[in-house]
Amino acid sequence: MNHVKIIGGLLAACLLNPATLITGSESGGIDRFSSGEKPGFRQDRVVVAKQNTSLHAPDSSRFSHMMLAQGFDEPMEMAILPNLNVLIVERKGAIKLYDAGAKQTRTIAHLKVFSGIEDGLLGVAIDPDFEKNNWIYLYYGVGGDQNVSNLERYELRGDQIDMASKKVLMQVPTQRTYCCHSAGYLTFGSDGLLYLSTGDNTNAEEIEGHNPTDERPGRALSDGQGTTANTRDYRGKILRIKPEADGTYSIPEGNLFPKDGSKGFPEIYVMGCRNPFRVSVDPKNQYVYWGDVGPDTNVPAEENFLSYDEINQARKPGFFGYPYFLGNNEGFPKYDFETKKEGPKQDPLHPVNNSPNNTGIKELPPAQPAMIWYGKGPSKRWPMVGKGGASAMAGPVYYSDQYPNAKYKLPDYYNGKLFIYDWIRKWIMAVTIDETGNYAGMEPFLPHLKFVAPIDMKIAPDGAIYMLTYGTNWFAKNADAGLLRIEYSEGNRNPIADIQIDRQFGAAPMTVSLSAEKSRDYDTQDKLSFEWKIGEKKQTGTTVKHTFTKTGIYDISLTVSDQQGGTGVATTQVKVGNTPPEIVVQSSANKSFYWDNTSFDYKINVADAEDKTINNASVAASFSYLKFGKDLASALSGASHGNIKYAATEKLYASLDCKACHTMDTKSIGPALKEIAKRYAGKEGADQQLAGKIIKGGSGNWGTYAMPPHMDLPEKDARDIAGYILSLGKEQPRLPLQGNIRLTEHVGQGKEGAYVLQASYTDKGANGIEPLKSSGHVVLRNPLVQMEDFEEGSANVSIGTLNTDYVSSIWAKNGKYVSFRQIDLTRIKKIRIRIQQQGAGGLLEVKLKSHQGVAIGSLTMPAGQDKDNWKELEIPVTATAGFHDLYFTFSNPDKNKVGLFFIDWIYFEN
Template sequence: MQAPLRNFLPLSLLLIGAATAAPIRKETIAEGFHDPMSISVAADGDVYFVEREGKMFRVRPSTGGVFEIGDLPVSALRSTDPKSDSAVEDGLQGIALDPNFAKNQRVFLYYSVPDKLIDRLSRFQLKDGKLDISSELILIDVQTQRHDRICHHGGSVQFGPDGLLYLSVGDNTNPFASDGYAPIDDRPDRMPWDAQRSAGNTNDLRGKILRIRPTEKGYEIPPGNLFRKSTDKTRPEIFVMGCRNPFRISIDSKNSTLYWGEVGPDAANASDKGPAGHDEVNQAKAAGNFGWPFLIANNKPYPIVDFTTGKPGRMTDPAAPKNTGIRNTGLIDLPPGQSAFIWYPYADSPEFPAMGKGGRNAMAGPVFYFSPKRKYNILPKEDDHTLLTYDWIRGKIWKAKLGTGEKLEKLEVLDEGNRHPMDMEMAADGSIWLLDYGSEWWFNKNGFLRRILPDSANHSPEIAIEPVAGKDRTFSVKSATDAEKDPIVVTWWLTTGITEKKLGTGSTITVPAGEGSEIRAVASDGKSTNGIARISLTTEKAAPELTLNLSGKAPDYVFGNTIDFKVISGTAPDAAQTTVSARYIPATGHDAGGPQFSPEITALVTANQCLACHQVDHTSVGPAYLNVSLKYRDRPDALDYLKNKVKTGGNGAWGEVPMPPQIALKDTDADTILRAILGLSDGISQSKGSLNGKITLPSKPATAGEGGAWEFTAEAPGFTTAKFRVPAK
């Protein structure tokens, strides 16, 4: 079954205004999460979410309780082996609660199986509030590969209003060897670099959005999927094909229209190998083929490139695309290509100027319908039937007003300044839950859960608590205020495993000895969401410690001298991942604990989305700025060289992951930021890859005066850093 090509409104209508909508308010409910991936909101208001490395949590917003209720064994990249070429994006990807969850306690999870090359959709059941792993009913196994930095899992799981379950699956392809264009490498030994075998293959579940109807013992194929059951060389579970990385999906609660954000390829400009890369927000009112790896955006075609010669060949016909790849096990003649609903490149989008420019990682959020009976309406009545879409890199949320026939009428920015929004879902009361992934690409410890409310909503009370000096396990309210000056009632709650108990009310509480892991004070004014303050009663188990021994004595530690070092631990770290550093600290009376940007530079890099991929002194998806400084600081043309790299993008200097061109960055801002980056390494030197070696202390910085100190550190993944200081001479 093939869906017709979509009709679009005239571009002149799409260009209407880009004004920011009415203000909204964001409340952080809980934080400190490790790579949180996906949420699902229960009818009673509790929020369930999963972390990439396998943990499952329940959050009770009314009390702030956060409960770890499961730990599913999964294949995942872990901090103990951060440079692994396998399992780069594996993990626990998606969660959906059964429509009848309140009664049956069933939950659907999509995860990477640890001992098989499979990504799996399974149904589990909660037992006594905890994930019962033995209850697993396997529904769909998706064959996958994990070597050679293959990535793109998709992994979004959602139920529609009709009880059908949707699962997004990425193309499971290495995107780093096709210059940002279509990975359609037909050479015999290039399987990981060929998306014709997956997204373009009608007989493969990868690069698709699947649609099934779960049953008591498995699932059924609903009518209306892309291929009828028993059609040769096809899979009947496929609803949408031709996807690169359909990362977050959303289903209209009234008409079951499917939306998803499609993370696109990296080419900055069009060439004879194909169009510039675009991200997409897609709409499917019926089953269809959305083109990848043969089409992108509004059906912009790719030529079939001969990867042996590098020369482009036959151009794809959007109305009749063909898959002639040597690894294609499905149909050669594919359904006609469907245009994206919204599409945007790194540069300004001529069709959708409200999207802006810069890095991109498209996501689809809920569809808003105005209801006077609901407690909250994020948007006004005139925005009834509006899709909320967002971008992980740009940190923005847009409202896409839908008109007759669900055509796009208007596109406006709703909110910006978010960090890395990972998943978004609307609760029954009309509030929106936003799960933020954290500041890094992997190994975050600062993800958080945030509730979005209309700014007109009554403000939550603000509360702070503190331990009572001299009284063990006794806590008191430090402050409690309410913007509307309503009376506040403070209730104390104690987390005990996967549950909690109420301890009482008032300004002070004593926690029973040996009980609980977290104490919380909940401030209520009876009109708004509650204010919450928390103090942990436990400490995390410390990682094994490193010891750093240096030759010589303090008088030897002068600028330019070379000294011997030895790094030791009860369990030896990986020498290749060990870094020994020396840092001069001027005698200023204070120290920030490491190189850092000034507040002005921090504001500038934040505004330009630089911190989406980089951090000051540790590696994220891109290199640490300190490492960039150390590598290029002695190069005479460093500023011009780095400025060109920033503007044009590229890959290879720091690994396979490409840096997109930062065309939105002003020249003056680029100069300011790059000078600040190059200055980060003043007074710092490093030695990498050895447990027993030498380090040359840095040259004397221009700002050095009398006194000061040397700080020596040894770092390795999975170990507590060794750090000490000695006076500088």
């Protein structure tokens, strides 16, 4: 239920249900003026690339991935240095360096940037001759009142940027009144030419379901014809220049317009873009590829609405259609924003820009169609791309011969393929381009890796793939924003490093236990060694301990090596200075079960080492009865807002990608959930109305960013999600921190329900560490427990059938057991059991801790074959307090006797 569109070139979100078949039957690419087809149109045809048919897709286990760094604040682009250090720019102005040797990341500079709307520090690239000249290039919105974005050059020596070496190559005038579309990607072609992508920088919200071509007086900032379709404007373009040694640039041969500027700015290579967010240049033929993020319109199109995202290919400079055309040159009707009437569409062979906001030529070059395009619904041409919100991006074109001695070069299977990816849908595809340059097919690449908002992709000199991920939340520092390295191993496979840590937050001094035991190697014969780097200190071993004596944020890296020289890396962070709150629920009653005519006394205790004094009004506590109970533990993990009745629904909501556009409290690309709840509060039929919007999508109530449809979401689930959202606007009943509650709600409700007491507290933060939240809960379930619901054991489950009178049970066999975890035995005097005398009979024992633990109760069952009768028997148990793992074991001295008896259920009695 996510609002789609674009924030800083970032973008929209929705459900993803990718198809699973590789397709090669989509429209082929077009050789712009030499293929025999008319420019702007395509003939649908099957194109098959000539490939070595002996090549097969490689085993995914030969790709190892490692998280090199994480916790970035809106990372936008990276540049890989020859020594494999990585420059990363963050939108708010930070320039960070990942040191491959030290395996640490640090901020090396911070620019004063304008980071409103979608602007900020957006692009970084290194000069092709970096090893000699140390030049890096940055593109950013300049801080202050001047509405410009600068392309600048600096010298990077070691890990220091010489700020005095600054050279301003060019300035791009912008507007900062309306959002959106800044693009800002930098990349070099193999010919040494520098490409800069710019967004159309046009009001994307007030388009009334059409394209942004508002020609009314005073509405110039809402007219893309004045930017992307304007030959004398730098916005909505891909610019191509040749940087010169003195900090200026020259115009290379072969751009779209003459060097004298008579028809348009000579820097323009491609025009007619909306938000060309990620660009790559084929290193062999200089074809330019980019992903262009599409609008949200109500204009009917070949597939639903004319709201396509595109993957484009430019073999020559050209005009790529926007704001007049999308996809396969499907045209927008001319919309009059004054009369609200639609007029004729333009001719893609002869597009004309008659806008009063146009300062360039009127007769534009023929419009070029996209190579791949897809909308919010399922795509008939490219079913593998899925559906929902989208953010198409173009990655590199890979050639094996350009990595002749690279240790981690990709297999020849990927030779000549283009990698594309989607920021919202979280996939990467390998696209086959045939020998004539046309699209031939696509297939998933590394589908087993779950990237969180991939925002940049590059191939390093050693052949490894680097992925930069933006992370879950918009406009925020995200723990899952990271730098990943992916290595392919033809022979010996690299180990996969995995860090397990017992605590990540605490006060100084703080001792942390670290384990690499879950690290693994697909070459099972390999022997692994482990090296830890904690700050500047190194340790070895599968498990280590370290004490942090000072407050601060510390990076930890683990390098796992095999005897063949293969390595894998994992990283994590420890934050010292703030201890999570402690929440304890005390009760003299049993804290596992409820019974008729009983009550539950409780006392909630909250302590925090740094806050010292706890304001009880800040402790959120609730007590509820839920009609379901079997999956309650996992559902509880979703009840962050305190209303336990919606715990399962919140978990459902979190499993969708609604969170990409909505946060709980603050506006993101879509409104905050609490704001939605506030708007709908008290309205009759609000849940049904909101559920309809979730399923059908729409726009208009919160601006013009459209919310994509969720047509596959069951109506009941949509109603549940609507109810959950609406509950956020209601004042939750506050539970006193101490009391006694009569348990009556379960009466007449069946046996699957549960009472839940939950308490949470968020501290104030301390010593530069963010506020931490802790919670505690008590779940009281029905004392009748089906034996087949055991958590661990070796007994067989007998499924209910006609022959067993539909009773599901376990078959207690000699030497077998079943267990139930963390059962409170306080006040439990006996366990009633429903058992069937069918087999050799034997001893049933109830034990603590393990199947070989201390017995607290037993029952001897005689042999027999009374399969038509079930008996209810009692097992007295030794008085025991507190929570224990409970084991039911079955035995007979005669080991030849296997089947002993059947058990249906157990009942804990107080």
